[in-house]
Amino acid sequence: MSILRSDLRVLGLIGLAWFLSACGSLTPDGSPEQQRAATVDRVYVIDCGENHAKDLSLWTTVAADKGKPYVFSNNCYLIRHRAGWMLWDSGNSDKIATMPKGLVNPRGTLTAYMKKPLRDSLGEIGVTPDLIAHFAMSHSHGDHSGNANMFIRSIIYMQSAEYDAIYGPAPEKLGIPPANFANLLGARIVKLNGDHDVFGDGSVVIKPTPGHTPGHQSLFLRLPKTGPVLLSGDFVHLKSNWEVRRVPSFNYDLEQSVRSMNEMETFIKATGARLWINHDSEMGRVIPKAPAFVE
Numbered sequence: 001m002s003i004l005r006s007d008l009r010v011l012g013l014i015g016l017a018w019f020l021s022a023c024g025s026l027t028p029d030g031s032p033e034q035q036r037a038a039t040v041d042r043v044y045v046i047d048c049g050e051n052h053a054k055d056l057s058l059w060t061t062v063a064a065d066k067g068k069p070y071v072f073s074n075n076c077y078l079i080r081h082r083a084g085w086m087l088w089d090s091g092n093s094d095k096i097a098t099m100p101k102g103l104v105n106p107r108g109t110l111t112a113y114m115k116k117p118l119r120d121s122l123g124e125i126g127v128t129p130d131l132i133a134h135f136a137m138s139h140s141h142g143d144h145s146g147n148a149n150m151f152i153r154s155i156i157y158m159q160s161a162e163y164d165a166i167y168g169p170a171p172e173k174l175g176i177p178p179a180n181f182a183n184l185l186g187a188r189i190v191k192l193n194g195d196h197d198v199f200g201d202g203s204v205v206i207k208p209t210p211g212h213t214p215g216h217q218s219l220f221l222r223l224p225k226t227g228p229v230l231l232s233g234d235f236v237h238l239k240s241n242w243e244v245r246r247v248p249s250f251n252y253d254l255e256q257s258v259r260s261m262n263e264m265e266t267f268i269k270a271t272g273a274r275l276w277i278n279h280d281s282e283m284g285r286v287i288p289k290a291p292a293f294v295e
């Protein structure tokens with residue numbers, strides 16, 4: 001009987017602890033305080049190439065930008081979470097690192113360069129592709145999927161609409177190079193239809209932001225010192241486009257692109273996240289690059 005009573009007391013204490021952790025603590029005025037959110041350990045922003053445009057107006061739709069050159073930055077983001085590594089985007093193909101004159105895209109609008117192969121950049125951090133448990137791309141265009149075939153052993157997260165575009169009848173018509181996915185048919189691909197909390201603790205959440213491509217997605221991260229960050233992918237290319245909701249004319253769905261921007265504005269306001277715009281080279285200049293990291 002006494003054993004039972006002590007067991008009940010232990011269970012009661014466990015229950016109380018669970019109740020308190022589920023509710024969060026109370027502030028002096030008695031209102032529930034937000035629970036301390038889980039974070040990743042750090043993120044490495046890896047230089048994954050440059051894309052040189054001859055005519056910026058294709059991205060900004062501004063007449064004054066016609067014929068203006070622009071160098072788009074292009075990053076991969078390696079996330080260290082206590083439960084494992086995750087890579088977001090895979091940049092320009094490592095093969096481009098052997099091409100001193102770069103590689104012109106099929107539409108002739110960009111020349112892609114790759115100073116250092118992604119494999120080497122990962123190696124500097126002490127990571128090989130096999131160690132990356134989780135892999136996702138914002139979308140399947142060549143400057144984000146260039147090295148996707150390297151991550152055959154990772155769990156790969158894709159919106160269903162993007163999966164259907166890649167493996168559908170005409171990926172090229174959507175600007176998707178099918179060769180970038182040739183190795184991945186046997187891979188573990190998790191098809192998503194909305195948000196996905198990668199580690200189950202809210203520290204890394206994939207957010208659907210369709211429009212640039214049918215299943216474009218963005219990544220929300222909670223960093224321990226910097227706080228929440230939203231990695232744009234290509235739902236927006238430039239800060240100037242973000243400020244006035246401008247969408248490149250070649251996006252898959254222009255109205256959906258604007259809707260995604262508006263949704264992300266609401267999300268940013270709700271979470272207090274900073275927006276890191278991948279291709280905005282001025283914005284990226286102030287963010288430390290790998291092998292340094294951001295906490």
Ligand SMILES: [Zn+2]
Pocket residue numbers: 141143144234279
């Ligand atoms: Zn891009």
